Every structure is written in C-alpha cells, then in structure tokens.
Amino acid sequence: PGPEMPLFSVSKEVAVGTAMLGVAFATGMLAGKKYPLVFGTPKSSKSIIGKSNPLWQYILDHSLREHPILKKLRLLTADHPWSKMMVxxxxxxxxxxxxxxxxxxxxxxxxxxxxxxxxxxxxxxxxxxxxxxxxxxxxxxxxxxxxxxxxxxxxxxxxxxxxxxxxxxxxxxxxxxxxxxxxxxxxxxxxxxxxxxxxxxxxxxxxxxxxxxxxxxxxxxxxxxxxxxxxxxxxxxxxxxxxxxxxxxxxxxxxxxxxxxxx
Ligand code: SAM
Ligand code: CA
The missing domain is CATH 3.40.50.150 (Vaccinia Virus protein VP39)
Known part of the structure; x- marks a missing residue:
C-alpha cells in the first residue's frame, strides 16, 4: 500500500447542530431501503443528500480531507445565524x-x-x-x-x-x-x-x-x-x-x- 493522506474526522462536527431547514422533495432507494433525499441545510454543511441520510455521512467519512484550519473555520461559522450560507x-x-x-x-x-x-x-x-x-x-x-x-x-x-x-x-x-x-x-x-x-x-x-x-x-x-x-x-x-x-x-x-x- 502507498502512503496515506492524513484523514480529518468530520463525523462529530457534522453531527453538531442537526437542524434541517429543508423539505423532502423525493425519495431514493439503496439496498432495498428508502432514504429521504432532502433539499436542505444542516447547520455545519449542506447537501441535497441531507444529514438524516446515512449516505451523507458516508460520503464525508470516505472522501473529506479538510485542512485543520479550514475545519476550524467551518465549525466557527456553524454557530453563525446565517451558517446555512456557507458552501x-x-x-x-x-x-x-x-x-x-x-x-x-x-x-x-x-x-x-x-x-x-x-x-x-x-x-x-x-x-x-x-x-x-x-x-x-x-x-x-x-x-x-x-x-x-x-x-x-x-x-x-x-x-x-x-x-x-x-x-x-x-x-x-x-x-x-x-x-x-x-x-x-x-x-x-x-x-x-x-x-x-x-x-x-x-x-x-x-x-x-x-x-x-x-x-x-x-x-x-x-x-x-x-x-x-x-x-x-x-x-x-x-x-x-x-x-x-x-x-x-x-x-x-x-x-x-x-x-x-x-x-
Ligand atoms: N461563498 C461563501 C462560502 O464559501 O461560504 C458563501 C457566500 S454567501 C452564500 C453570499 C455572500 O454574498 C454574502 O456574504 C453576502 O454578503 C454577499 N453578497 C450579497 N450581495 C452581494 C453583492 N452585490 N456583491 C458582493 N457580495 C454580495
Ligand atoms: Ca451558496
């Protein structure tokens, strides 16, 4: 195996502030299970595949390589009343x-x-x-x-x-x-x-x-x-x-x- 990138865990932080502001528009199928596809904004990040969808967490857990100071800024912004504006x-x-x-x-x-x-x-x-x-x-x-x-x-x-x-x-x-x-x-x-x-x-x-x-x-x-x-x-x-x-x-x-x- 080759050298590995340092991985920055996001699980806990993304779990902070779970308020979903969106509305369910559609449903998706995975392995015979229905997951709601939610258009919305979790407090610290947003995605069409909303926070209540386990795939969202999976995507972050298996792809995000966030610089520690970038993560610090994301968490700082998560407390802002307009945090939903953050990309x-x-x-x-x-x-x-x-x-x-x-x-x-x-x-x-x-x-x-x-x-x-x-x-x-x-x-x-x-x-x-x-x-x-x-x-x-x-x-x-x-x-x-x-x-x-x-x-x-x-x-x-x-x-x-x-x-x-x-x-x-x-x-x-x-x-x-x-x-x-x-x-x-x-x-x-x-x-x-x-x-x-x-x-x-x-x-x-x-x-x-x-x-x-x-x-x-x-x-x-x-x-x-x-x-x-x-x-x-x-x-x-x-x-x-x-x-x-x-x-x-x-x-x-x-x-x-x-x-x-x-x-
Ligand atoms: N790209 C940001 C990020 O990475 O988190 C999010 C940007 S936020 C959705 C939109 C921003 O556009 C706000 O900070 C707002 O002040 C700014 N804005 C609104 N009208 C503007 C204008 N006419 N010219 C420049 N900026 C404007
Ligand atoms: Ca935007």
Whole structure:
C-alpha cells in the first residue's frame, strides 16, 4: 500500500447542530431501503443528500480531507445565524481539486461570507496565486479573516468590499479580461446572469466557472413569477444549457452546482 493522506474526522462536527431547514422533495432507494433525499441545510454543511441520510455521512467519512484550519473555520461559522450560507465542505473540496487540476493562479470568488471557500482555494494556490474575494459585508468576512492569517495564506487573498459588479467591471477596465483561471459565483442570485457574463469575459479559454445554488432548494422546478431569485437562477440554467461558448455539467452536490468550462 502507498502512503496515506492524513484523514480529518468530520463525523462529530457534522453531527453538531442537526437542524434541517429543508423539505423532502423525493425519495431514493439503496439496498432495498428508502432514504429521504432532502433539499436542505444542516447547520455545519449542506447537501441535497441531507444529514438524516446515512449516505451523507458516508460520503464525508470516505472522501473529506479538510485542512485543520479550514475545519476550524467551518465549525466557527456553524454557530453563525446565517451558517446555512456557507458552501458545503464536499463541494469546496471539489473546487479545490479543480483549482489544482488546472494549475490556477488567479481566481475570483463572488460572495465570501466568512471566507470558508476563500481559504479553501487560497490553500491550494501557488504562493504567487491570488483570490479576488468580493463581498459587500465586512462583518461576515471579519469572522474568517484571522484564520486566513493563521493558515499563512492571507497574502494570496485580495478582498474587495463593494458590490461585486463594480469589482468585476474594474477588473475588466484594468485589462484583466481572459487572465483568470477559475471563478466561483455565490452571491445575490438576482445578479447571477451578470456575474456569469462578466466572469466569462474575465476567465481564460479552458478556465472554469462554478455557479452555486443552481437548484435553489428545488424551487427551480416551479419558479413563482414574484420570486426574482428563483426566476433568475432558472433563466441562467436554461441559457447555460444552450450556451455554445461553454461546456457544462450540472451536479446535484450541495444545493446544486454547475461547472462551466470555457471553450
Ligand atoms: N461563498 C461563501 C462560502 O464559501 O461560504 C458563501 C457566500 S454567501 C452564500 C453570499 C455572500 O454574498 C454574502 O456574504 C453576502 O454578503 C454577499 N453578497 C450579497 N450581495 C452581494 C453583492 N452585490 N456583491 C458582493 N457580495 C454580495
Ligand atoms: Ca451558496
């Protein structure tokens, strides 16, 4: 047997704060047993396969390799009243793997919250790599910032506290189109199409955009006319399906994430 990765146990921590906020939308079959597939958000992580599903724990127990400081930030965020906004840890790991795979140097995050995924990406970037981290709420970011420092990656994070559209426009205006490798779109859903179009201009051919919450707790199945967030996500999903500028994969991970590969 080859060398083994250090494994960071998550069982106990994920068992903390078991409140499920979701609603059961479907049922799944495994080994003759029915498990509820829950669209929802356990306090410390979220997944379409909800916390009450033993498969969720199995997935984490058999795949999560979380840096100790990243875990510390996840647990710290779990106590926040808006902890459900934090990206799911398995999804963050996928993004870190993609960032490494494409040898990314410049990445954008739209929507930082406490900075779990900002730290996650900074940890795998080379020392001269940069995350342009966009948020409007400094109070959220302040929670995670000391841990960016503790992990020794603070110098890779360029935090811009202002509306993300403004930051993206500034990057485009300063000649940074087609210089980014990866973008994660995870802020106000009403603007997701604008974020997508601007990120598509900013990333290189072969670059990747990850768009979060594309299933929006199942609401995309029946978008109400007065629900602008759901309408906006649904329209972008429809557009991406036909968008010849990119290849896509829509994954049922977390609250749904679409990976967009620029051609
Ligand atoms: N990506 C984060 C993570 O890894 O845990 C979660 C982001 S949270 C779902 C959404 C964030 O978007 C919030 O922190 C919010 O302050 C921010 N936000 C909302 N509107 C924004 C805007 N117009 N520009 C930039 N950030 C915005
Ligand atoms: Ca999200």
């Amino acid at each position: 799911s840890c398995d999804q963050a790991q996928l993004m870190a793997n993609l960032v490494k795979l494409i040898k990314a140097k410049k990445v954008i995050e739209i929507g930082v919250f406490t900075g779990y995924n900002t730290l996650n990406m900074a940890l795998v970037l080379p020392d001269n790599g940069r995350v342009i981290a966009c948020d409007i709420n400094e109070d959220y970011v302040k929670i995670g910032k000391p841990l960016w420092k503790e992990a020794g990656v603070e110098h890779k994070i360029d935090l811009r506290i202002k509306p993300a559209i403004q930051t993206l426009d500034e990057l485009l205006a300063s000649g940074e189109a087609e210089t980014f490798d990866f973008a994660f779109i995870d802020a106000d859903k009403e603007s997701c199409n604008e974020y997508y179009e601007k990120c598509l201009r900013l990333i290189k051919k072969g670059g990747i955009i990850a768009i979060d919450n594309v299933l929006w707790s199942g609401r995309v199945l029946k978008p109400r006319k007065d629900d602008l967030a759901t309408q906006s996500i649904h329209h972008l999903n429809e557009k991406l399906h036909r968008d010849a500028r990119v290849n896509i994969s829509m994954l049922p991970m977390g609250d749904g994430v679409t990976l967009v590969f620029k051609l």
